[in-house]
Amino acid sequence: MLFSVMAAASATCNVIVITDPSGEDPNGAAAGSMSFANNMFQSSFIMSKNDGYAMLSGGEGNGTERNYAIIDALGAMQHGSSPAAAAALAxxxxxxxxxxxxxxxxxxIGGDYNAYLVVVDNDGxxxxxxxxxxxxxxxxGSKGAIIHLRNSAGNPKMGTADRVRRETAVNxxxxxxxxxxxxxxxGKAMEEVAKDSGEKYGGGAVNLVSLISTGDMFxxxxxxxxxxxxxxxxxxxxLDCGWATGYPDAENYNVCPICNHELEVRSATDVLINEITISKDAVSVSVYGSDKAGLSDITREVVKASVKKYGxxxxxIAGxxxxxxxxxxxxxVDYVEPSDLNVKPDVRAVGVYYNPLPNGRTSPAWNLPINSIVLTILGSIQTAIGFVLIVLVVFRTRLLKSFRDRVS
Structure with missing residues (x-):
């Protein structure tokens, strides 16, 4: 039944780029999918972490057919087929x-498509x-790319695909x-396609060397x-404390509400590029234990800011x-301890393991730095002081009454 519900899932833009066929560059191969259509889930940009390849899918057929094609092609790849032989199954x-x-x-690329093949020789x-x-x-062993693009039904920029496909391939x-x-x-190819052809909804992208995905971000x-x-x-x-917020809420902020620093605006494709690109400043952050909306994104920003400042x-990071x-x-989620983190400096990665709060609570109980025994003693002292104050009030009242009686 799930397949029929998702029958409209069909990427209308697929792009794969290989700039370093040796596999030595951690950013030397990447791929992505997007569309004007609904249901652009991660099935449209599958990545095999074991074998280091991507399988992008789409087409005019229904979702059931597409899923069967994916299953057959994955099976073929597991049995040693070449990309061409597996793609031919479409x-x-x-x-x-x-x-x-x-x-x-x-x-x-195989099946029903309209694409450009880009090959870049060693002489440029x-x-x-x-x-x-x-x-x-x-x-x-070649440097190059494949880009497929069609316009989806209902796209207000219908008729632009041929031009945009060609121009993007050239770029x-x-x-x-x-x-x-x-x-x-x-990332830049997806930006150009999104702006110029209207096939703009994520989808997402993968780094096929470092095995990083945008996951469910888009x-x-x-x-x-x-x-x-x-x-x-x-x-x-x-960039100072890691505070972040997504659009449209971001429209309400010009400076950070936590530390009053300026905020950096990031486009969707800039975020995509940063997410799948390995650099000396890049940090791969994985979040576990809760699927609360927005938790992964904000945790990534907090962790990245912490690593940038403190290593x-x-x-x-827990602090x-x-x-x-x-x-x-x-x-x-509840507070974390250092033991709740899996920090791997050698691969610039941090895993955060959260414990969700019970009963729909949004924040944990106050963690007061005072022992409960001390609080009990303070409570007793406060009670004693209260009695003394009452006695003083009564004594003052009687003293005033006695003074008035003598005067009169």
């Missing part, structure tokens, strides 16, 4: 398309060719020639809805997270 399913590839194996020559139907491949070729990493190129929140518009701003972030220290909880920045 032709057995009406209206379905598969794009498969990885840094060391090249890439291929860029060759771009148009293809429809059958199987087309980027040879193993991809230039960026590969000029030495940009694949993760950056995929996918729809509910079935039969669109994902995040990749041609718009995504968030505002405080990969479990105690300081930054707990400060965020105290400030109301992080809600619905």
């Amino acid at each position: 032709s057995g399913f009406d209206g379905i398309r598969l794009v498969i590839g990885g840094p060391s194996m090249g890439a291929a 020559t860029v060759r771009i060719t148009h293809h429809e139907g059958g199987v087309v491949q980027l040879p193993q 991809i070729g230039k960026m590969i020639r000029d030495g940009y990493p694949a993760t950056y190129i995929v 996918v729809p929140k509910e079935v039969n809805t669109t994902g995040y518009p990749m041609d718009e701003n995504y968030s505002k972030v405080c 990969y220290n479990a105690s300081t 930054s997270i707990n400060k965020g909880i105290n400030n109301g920045l992080i809600v619905g």
Whole structure:
């Protein structure tokens, strides 16, 4: 039944880019999918972490056919098929398309598609060719890309796909020639497609060397809805304390409400590029224990800000997270201890394990730095002081009455 509900799921833009077929560059191969259509969930940009390849899917066929094609192609890849042989299986399913590839194996597209193949030779020559139907491949060991694009029904920019597909392919070729990493190129290609063709809803992207995915950052929140518009701003972030908020709420803030620092505006494609690109300043943050909306995003920003200021220290990262909880920045989870974090400086990664709060509470109980025995003693003292005050009030009243009696 799930397949029929999601029948509209169909990426109309698939792009895969390989800039370093040796696999040595941590950002040397990437891929992504998006569409104007609904239901652009992660099934449209699957990544195999074991074998380092992506499988992008889409087409005019129904969701059931697409899922069967994916299953068959995944099985073929597990049994050692080449990307071309696995992608060719899409032709057995009406209206379905598969794009498969990885840094060391090249890439291929098969089934029902309208795409450009980009090949960049070692001397800088860029060759771009148009293809429809059958199987087309980027040879193993080559730098290049495959980009498919069609306009979805109902897209107000219907009729732009042919031009945008060609222009984006040319720009991809230039960026590969000029030495940009694949993760950056995929993000910029998605930005161009989103703005110029209207096929703009996530979807998401993957880094096929470092095995990083945007996950559910841009996918729809509910079935039969669109994902995040990749041609718009995504968030505002405080680089000092890590406070962040997404749009449209971000419209209400010009400075950080926590530390009063300026906020940095980040577009959706900038966030996508940062999320899948490995750099000396990049931190991969994984969040476990709660699927509360927005928790992963804000935790990432807090952890990244903490690492930037204090380094990969479990105690300081935990302190930054707990400060965020105290400030109301992080809600619905309990305070964390350093033991709740999995910090791996060698791969620039941090895992955060939360415990959700019970009964729908948004913040944990106050953690007062005073022993309960001390509070009991203070309570007793306060009670004693209260009695003394009462006695003094009574004594004062009687003293005044006695004084008045004598005067009179």
